[in-house]
Amino acid sequence: MDSITLLGLCAAGLTTSAFLPQMFKTWKTKSAKDVSYLMLITFMSGLLLWLIYGIYLKSWPIILANGITLFFNLIILWLKIKYR
Amino acid sequence: MDSITLLGLCAAGLTTSAFLPQMFKTWKTKSAKDVSYLMLITFMSGLLLWLIYGIYLKSWPIILANGITLFFNLIILWLKIKYR
Numbered sequence: 001m002d003s004i005t006l007l008g009l010c011a012a013g014l015t016t017s018a019f020l021p022q023m024f025k026t027w028k029t030k031s032a033k034d035v036s037y038l039m040l041i042t043f044m045s046g047l048l049l050w051l052i053y054g055i056y057l058k059s060w061p062i063i064l065a066n067g068i069t070l071f072f073n074l075i076i077l078w079l080k081i082k083y084r
Numbered sequence: 085m086d087s088i089t090l091l092g093l094c095a096a097g098l099t100t101s102a103f104l105p106q107m108f109k110t111w112k113t114k115s116a117k118d119v120s121y122l123m124l125i126t127f128m129s130g131l132l133l134w135l136i137y138g139i140y141l142k143s144w145p146i147i148l149a150n151g152i153t154l155f156f157n158l159i160i161l162w163l164k165i166k167y168r
Contacts, residue, residue, distance in 0.1 A: 010130075021123045025123075034116050046098025046100075050099065
C-alpha cells in the first residue's frame with residue numbers, strides 16, 4: 001500500500017470513528033436535542049454522493065469512510081427520533 | 085469540468101453545508117451539551133488528514149470540502165466551549 005492511500009485510510013479512520021462517541025453519548029444520555037436534524041439529513045445526503053464519487057475514483061479510503069460514516073449517522077438519526 | 089468532479093463538488097457542498105444548520109442551532113439555543121467533544125476533536129483531526137490527502141490527489145472537491153468543514157467545526161467547538 002502506498003503512503004497516500006495510508007494517509008487517506010488514517011483520515012477515513014478518524015472522520016468515521018468520530019461518530020462513535022456521538023452515538024454512545026446519544027445512547028447514554030438518551031438526548032440529541034442539540035444535534036440538528038437538518039445537519040443529519042444534509043450530511044447523510046452528502047455522504048451518499050461521496051460514496052458514489054469514491055466508487056468512480058476507485059478510492060477505497062473514500063468508499064469505506066463514507067459508507068461507514070453514513071451507517072453511524074443513520075443510527076444517530078434513529079436515536080434522535082427515538083429519544084425526542 | 086467533468087461529471088465526476090461535479091459529483092464530488094455536490095458531495096462536498098452537502099457534507100460541508102450540513103454543519104451550517106448545526107452552527108446556527110448551537111448559536112441560537114446557546115447549547116451544545118448533546119454534541120460530543122470527543123466527536124469534534126476526532127472529526128477535526130480526520131478533516132486535517134483528508135485535507136492533506138486531497139492536496140496529494142489534487143482533488144479540489146476533497147480540499148474544499150474538508151477545509152471549509154474544518155472551519156465550521158472549529159466554530160461549533162468554540163461555541164460549545166463558550167456556552168458550556
